[in-house]
Amino acid sequence: DAEITQSPRHKITETGRQVTLACHQTWNHNNMFWYRQDLGHGLRLIHYSYGVQDTNKGEVSDGYSVSRSNTEDLPLTLESAASSQTSVYFCASSKDRNYGYTFGSGTRLTVV
Amino acid sequence: RKEVEQDPGPFNVPEGATVAFNCTYSNSASQSFFWYRQDCRKEPKLLMSVYSSGNEDGRFTAQLNRASQYISLLIRDSKLSDSATYLCVVNLKGGGTSYGKLTFGQGTILTVHP
Numbered sequence: 001d002a003e004i005t006q007s008p009r010h011k012i013t014e015t016g017r018q019v020t021l022a023c024h025q026t027w028n029h030n031n032m033f034w035y036r037q038d039l040g041h042g043l044r045l046i047h048y049s050y051g052v053q054d055t056n057k058g059e060v061s062d063g064y065s066v067s068r069s070n071t072e073d074l075p076l077t078l079e080s081a082a083s084s085q086t087s088v089y090f091c092a093s094s095k096d097r098n099y100g101y102t103f104g105s106g107t108r109l110t111v112v
Numbered sequence: 113r114k115e116v117e118q119d120p121g122p123f124n125v126p127e128g129a130t131v132a133f134n135c136t137y138s139n140s141a142s143q144s145f146f147w148y149r150q151d152c153r154k155e156p157k158l159l160m161s162v163y164s165s166g167n168e169d170g171r172f173t174a175q176l177n178r179a180s181q182y183i184s185l186l187i188r189d190s191k192l193s194d195s196a197t198y199l200c201v202v203n204l205k206g207g208g209t210s211y212g213k214l215t216f217g218q219g220t221i222l223t224v225h226p
Contacts, residue, residue, distance in 0.1 A: 031212060042218035043156070043199070050212065058213075090155055097212030100146045100201070103155035 002027040006091050006104035013111055019078040021107045023091030031094040032074040033101060034058075034066065036087040043090070049074055050097075081111045113138050118200050118217035125224055129190045133220045135183040135200030144203035145176055147185050149196045150219065156199055159185075190224045197221050 004025040034046040045058030047066040092101035145162035162174040200217040
């Protein structure tokens with residue numbers, strides 16, 4: 001069955017380190033998204049992509065980057081991890097811009 | 113003003129009760145509307161889309177009022193398993209990169225008790 005997977009499920013890292021969170025989907029969806037979820041803020045969009053080589057900034061993109069070299073993957077990189085980036089990160093994909101998203105199961109990141 | 117606003121609750125209702133959640137959105141260009149459900153420490157999952165004419169899926173009924181920029185979700189005959197956070201979600205219309213991004217409300221917490 002087609003799916004969307006995130007790895008790792010849990011990650012603890014130190015301040016200042018570079019961290020990459022993986023997102024892989026097998027639906028061949030063009031549209032992929034990264035959100036973070038924090039208490040009191042709900043889901044906030046970090047970056048998104050509408051196709052290979054396309055990337056766009058969301059509302060909380062500072063300190064994060066993405067690249068889209070193929071349809072299946074949209075890795076999220078924290079250039080220099082900060083404690084404020086401790087959060088749960090969700091990747092999502094959608095078939096069409098009119099459709100809802102399907103989310104991965106999330107990565108819980110702790111920056112110490 | 114937030115783009116999507118929901119009453120955070122929590123709503124505590126007994127099994128069998130009917131409960132309604134409301135949501136308002138600020139951008140009149142919003143085109144698509146959804147309700148998502150999120151269980152504790154899990155990913156959000158699509159519950160149902162919301163259509164202009166209103167739509168029903170079993171015990172769940174969604175309504176849209178474009179003039180008032182208002183969306184609702186009604187749950188009838190609540191079950192213990194309905195306990196979750198319900199997220200109101202809108203999708204902007206338009207060209208370019210504004211289109212296709214879902215904006216999420218902060219969610220309404222529902223607890224159904226025996």
